[in-house]
Amino acid sequence: MxxxxxxxxxxxxxxxxxxxxxxxxxxxxxxxxxxxxxxxxxxxxxxxxxxxxxxxxxxxxxSVEPIALKKENIPYSEEKKLAIEKKRKEGYQKWLNNKKKGVRLKAKPSVKLKFTLSEAEFEKEISSQLNNITGSITRILWVGDKHRTHPWSLKPGGCTVVVLFTNKTCLGYDKVKRPDRYTRKISRDYISNHYSNAHSTNLEDYINEIYLTSDSGVDLKRVWHSNMRTSPWDILEKYRIM
Incomplete structure (x- = not known):
């Protein structure tokens, strides 16, 4: 006025x-x-x-200058973060309900999520967990996005797969949506390129152990080893994300 x-x-x-x-x-x-x-x-x-x-x-x-992100470090969408957070809260609520009912359970440690760590921190954490499981120092060779051909392998989310071959080579792959198919393919490619005297058609004969994390998790665990009588592909199929 x-x-x-x-x-x-x-x-x-x-x-x-x-x-x-x-x-x-x-x-x-x-x-x-x-x-x-x-x-x-x-x-x-x-x-x-x-x-x-x-x-x-x-x-x-x-205002601040926008942060330039590398292609391989595409952040998770808010929808994806909320879905993962909801899943974690549901797990905690289930544990809490069991505790109230008198079921004696061990305290469940909080699980780190992949998108909360940088690429270097994530690889260091997975390597540390692998060494704790095996009891020896094993170097993981991480396969970068430039060597990935399937579009699903470039999208955030999915498992992290670590394959330990009989020649002591250890390969790591993140953002894996179907670990059974993906692990079979990369194992076949690796064996054909690095085993000049390959005599068996069974890929399992060239793999010692396979390790896996949960979806977007940093919780490595061994899911298959060469002394098991079960096919690794049947086991890995249970961990499909898509």
């Missing part, structure tokens, strides 16, 4: 000083036209426009 009175009074003050001749009246009419009928004038006398100006200044003053 105060702004409206000031704007309305300015032309009359000018006319009172300069005189009410034709030239000054034309100037006043142009002034009112610009103020009420042009986009520039509306910026000063509409509430919505003033809010837009204020908000844009506030956003500009607090």
């Amino acid at each position: 105060k702004t409206f009175v000031v704007v309305l009074a300015i032309p009359f003050v000018i006319l009172a000083i300069a005189g009410f001749d034709l030239e000054n009246l034309v100037f006043v009419l142009i002034y009112y036209y610009i103020y009420y009928f042009t986009e520039f004038g509306k910026l000063f006398h509409t509430k919505k426009s003033r809010e837009i100006i204020y908000n844009s200044k506030e956003v500009t003053s607090n």
